[in-house]
Amino acid sequence: MGVEGIGARVVRKEDKRFITGKGRYVDDIKLLGMTHAHFIRSPHAHAKVKGIDSSAALSMPGVVAVLTGQEIVDDKVGNLICGWAITSKDGSPMKMGAWPAMAPETVRFVGQAVAVVIAETKNQARDAAEAVVVNYEELTAVADVHAAIKAGAPQLHPEAPGNQVYDWVIGDEGAADAAFAKAANVVKLDVTNNRLAPNAMEPRAAIADYDAAEEHYTLYTTSQNPHVARLVLSAFYNIAPEHKLRVIAPDVGGGFGSKIFIYPEEMVALWASKKVGRPVKWTGDRTEAFLTDAHGRDHVTHAELAFDANNKITGLKVKTYANFGAYMSLFSSSVPTYLYATLLSGQYNIPAIHAEVIGVYTNTTPVDAYRGAGRPEASYLIERLMETAARQLKVDPAALRRQNFITQFPHQTPVIMAYDTGDFNASLDAAMKAIDYDGFAARKAKAKTEGKLRGIGLSCYIEACGIAPSKAVGSLGAGVGLWESAEVRVNPVGTIEVLTGSHSHGQGHETTFCQLVAERLGIPISQVSIVHGDTDKVQFGMGTYGSRSAAVGLTAILKAMEKMESKAKKIAAHALEASEGDIVIENGEFKVAGTDKAIALPMVALAAYTAHNLPDGMEPGLKESAFYDPTNFTFPAGSYICELEVDPGTGKTSFVNFVAADDFGRLINPMIVEGQVHGGLAQGIGQALLEHAIYDSNGQPITASFMDYSMPRADDLPSFNLSHTTTLCPGNPLGIKGCGEAGAIGASAAVINAITDAIGKNNLEMPATPDRVWRTIHAA
């Protein structure tokens, strides 16, 4: 490892602009003649739009236009799509209601846009929006998933009778039933996985600029995947063909999944910029984020785990109701199916699994992927089940886990996934050592003398990342391939630009991706720049989510590097009159192995571009590209242990220690990896203790601001104690598994297992607020 190569804790290149206020986010951009959009949103969860009177608004200062849902439908802008087709157990395709970018007839959640005001300034647009009169006829709404599937419930979409999107199954029901019939013990658990609001700190924003002469659009947007946005806007929404649409995602202030999706506001801005003939900017406020950014989680599950007389797991049965909200967001259908149920085996050898997932419409904000996307729900369920089982079977929870760990790899689970490698005992050992598991009983006894209830909770998670082998996801219904592309351009002076389809919105790609180049060529990272986030610069890409940027995106860069190096070695060999096979690359030089003959990279690059003396038949230039399609998912795994105290008088939880031992395969930059884990843990702990997006029974959101939705703050969290164990991923040449989501996947079960251990009662739903914990302690 060089000082800036793979494995080095290199301080981030991108930080300078962020710490000096020079980041360039969408809302920081101004275009000449730019207008401002303000959306008129439904205050009702379910209503008919009977009429929109914009006459007063149109006469107000600065108003350029008021555009309605009917107009966008009349102009044949396509309805929003869901890009992953799921088939119900009866063979029928999932049942989707139409989702126009602005509602012409019916609104189905609070915050759904019905019209937009375009004005000279943001304040003028806001003022005029107040003067637009929308006549609604309120309909009965339903927000709860169980209420929505009851006979007589309000129906959201005529296409989906009973509000059911699909009833999907996985696994072998007969085998699972047989296991339960023979079981010595059965452990049962009902679990709610609470709905969360992603809350990236930068609210979503878009600037659309239509050039009438070129019939060309430019869209600046807060996207994790600008090429996917362009693809969807072109192929499905009829905005413009791809060569007439440039999508730029500049600095993006966090995503966590919520900025994967193409939202109505981006479509409307594009459409409106052509209508009004000027650039249109929209920047959401925080309340709009709560109302319209896709939410996460929201499962209600009953699960049963069967054990034989030796405490070996023999079967798992799961039935989950997934709340999709009012419309099917872009990848929503895959989240509670192929991203959830395929991970239900956890770290355990479970011979028979059967899961049924019923997707349900309700009059709430659409739900889609949020950090972890299905895998946190699976991990929470299985780890709560294991803890419950240990209590019921009266065995140590660590020992019960060890007894059932998968130890032989590869391991084919009964739910599609083939785990390639891992060492679950190693990470559990590391976590138990870090927290002094053996000393816990004494610490608990001491805490008791101080009036505190101390608890310890384990969570041994596994996830599937590096999303994903295109052929495999295609066979499961995905509408896209999930490879990544890269291009390596060596300039004539020897500096390097790497173009990637991955998108950094906090992950530090501008540093880690350079580290690969530094490692291979022995040049400083200051000689390398990473180009991303612009469809006019980068040929194509699938973006950043699913912990895929290192495992898939960086591997694509490696493939392009290998091609470039191969050509550069030919040029060097020609110049040095040596054999290509004898050329090695060290410290920025191409050397003839075992001699002092060398030519520096800039000279090789210059030779490539002057083309005065290249090997016969070689094309000039030094630029190579690659597409990399992964061969399998990757399987990061680890053990988290939380030790905490509960004050029985108040129900308040205080952390004593939180240890995380992760196996992410090879780490490119441990400092950045640790940062990813910290952030993920905070989101997992936030789910466990604080966060809950709540609706009343009429579909009115109760938590639509930071005053009402409890975001984790610095004093809600502990410092974390991290360590790593390593099994290299055999599926990619760098051995990388991915680290972006682990914390959010593993943390919440550790917290709830610890609290329920402390209070001696097993049934406790998230978020475990002091009120809820106190009531659980004192319940009869």
Added chain:
Amino acid sequence: MSTVKLTVNGKAVAVDVEDRTLLVQLLRENLNLTGTHVGCDTSQCGACVVHVDGKAVKSCTMLAGQADGANITTIEGIAKGDELHPMQAAFRDNHGLQCGYCTPGMIMSAIDIVHRHGGQLDEPTVRQELEGNICRCTGYHNIVKAVLDAAGRMKVSQAAE
């Protein structure tokens, strides 16, 4: 409309704004100082923190007119040329930022915290003092480290002056 006269990052400016204009809007829209961010609409997140006459203030919660005559420092104004403020350097060195959106507000709040507490900072105090700044990326672990690190650096640099 009113004319607001104030000093921003050492430079005197006079800006004509609507009376309802917030300080953050004046900074971002009139002066193009886009390092100060807006992350919420309820004075909760702290992405907009600037210094008004040396004190940390949420600029989304102050009318531009209220800042008339004030001395404002934003994230763009704390480095001395190419030399970063010790708090900026500490955020970078401790990986105290990821997406960068909350960072300017965090840094401006953190400088104020160090000034108010001098050498008396410890982890619980920093965590409590950061209550008004929300970060969704870092889990605060490295932000807390950065603030404690910078507290030491600022003491040293003050002593040197």
